[in-house]
Amino acid sequence: MRQEHTIDVPRRRFLAGGLACAAAGAMGSAAWPGLARAGSFPDRPITFICPWPVGGTADQSMRALCQVVSQDLKQSVVVENRAGAAGMIGVRALTQAKPDGYTIGQIPISVTRFSQLGMLPLDPRTDFTYIARTSGQTFGIAVLANSRFKSLQEMVSYAKAHPGELTYGHAGIGGATHVGMEEFAMAAGITLTAVAYRGGAAALQDLLGGQVALLADSSSWAPHVQAGTLRLLATWGEARTPRFSDTPTLKDLGYNVVVEAPNGIGAPKGLDPAVAQVLEAAFKKAVESPEFKQVADRIDAPVMYLDGTDYQKYIASVYDHETHLIERLNLKALLQSS
Known part of the structure; x- marks a missing residue:
């Protein structure tokens, strides 16, 4: 009996330990299902919604990031362009997607404005899962090389003498290029006539074709400025851009x-935190990669990385700024008249 007892005790301990491990495993997958899912995420291709047309600077930036992320996650990241409404068509599509990590996309910072203008039925401070802020854009005002305007000051003087005569192309009503140009016009005391396009690439083509007098856009104009077919009158950043350091801000x-x-990456509200962590780590690596830096330098996109938490805080601060900007520019009336 004594021998049976000495054999049976460790045996019972082994069985009890096995049952405990099994119970813990079951409880882990039930209580923390996200951790189990994140362990295999992603196991199929990811769709990335880019709310801008193919070929624009934002599209180039996002494609470069997605290519690096695809290599890191060992799954395809398929870029799907859904352009229009100054980026809001793509944003709406993102909000309607299942929050499982397999549909993500670029969230233009202008969501902070459109939500307050009633054009986007959500609160951007709380209704997305933010993954990363990636890079900024270099905006500027460009004209044809044979334009009468050799400087921004000459353009402003002409516009004061001929209110509303000068037209400018931009990437969509209420977007950064439109609102930025109107903010500048107000500061300069001039009136310009805005012409909206579905993206900066289309606006650029009409400038090159002489259909508009000015272009307000991110750096789609850069290769044409370098080639001598366009003249850059001013950029809109805090500091001059290195490649065009002779051009004033x-x-x-x-x-x-x-x-x-700045561009940002996000997902629908309700994304599992463990899946969000996988995506955040992958995009952080992508932003820091030499492949992305090469593209960012080429399109004059300064790297402005923030993780998901800090990016959400940034969104909240911009939302407050936009509240005052909308009032100052009387933007609701401006949009209605457009």
């Missing part, structure tokens, strides 16, 4: 206007 010229509109 609006602040250099005495206008207290700064527009950078």
Whole structure:
């Protein structure tokens, strides 16, 4: 009996330990299902919604990031362009997707404005899962090389003498290029006529074709400026861009206007935190990669990385700024008249 007892005790301990492990495993997958899912995420291709047309600077930036993320996660990240309404068509599609990590996309910073204008039925401070802020954009005002305007000051003088005569192309009503140009016009005391396009690439083509006098856009104009077919009158950043250091900023010229509109990556509200962590780590690596830096330098997109938590805080601060900007520009009336 004594021998049976000495054999049976460790045996019972082994069986009890096995049952405990099994119970813990069952409880783990039931109580923390996200951890189990994140362990195999992603196990199929991811769709990335880009709310801008193919070929624009934002599209180029997002495609470069998605390519690196695809290599890191060992799954395809398929870019799907859903352009229109100054980026809001793509944003709406993102909000309607299942929050499982398999549909993500770029969230333009202008969501902070459109939500307050009633054009986007959500609160961007709480209704997305933010993954990362990636890079900014270099906005500027460009004209044809044979334009009468050799400087921004000459353009402003002409516009004051001929209110409303000068037309400018931009990437969509209420978007960064539209609102930024109107903010500048207000600061300069001039009136310009805005012409909206579905994206900066289309606006650029009409400038090159002489259909509009000015272009307000991110750096789609850059290769044409370097080639000598366009002239850059001013950029809109806090500081001059390295590649075009001879071109003044609006602040250099005495206008207290700064527009950078950084790009961000997000997912629908309700994404599992463990899945969000996988995506956040992958996009952080992508932003820091030499492949992305090469593209960012080419399109004059300064890296402005923030993780998901800090990016959400940034969104909240921009939301407050936009509240005042909407009032100052009387933007609701401007949109209605457009």
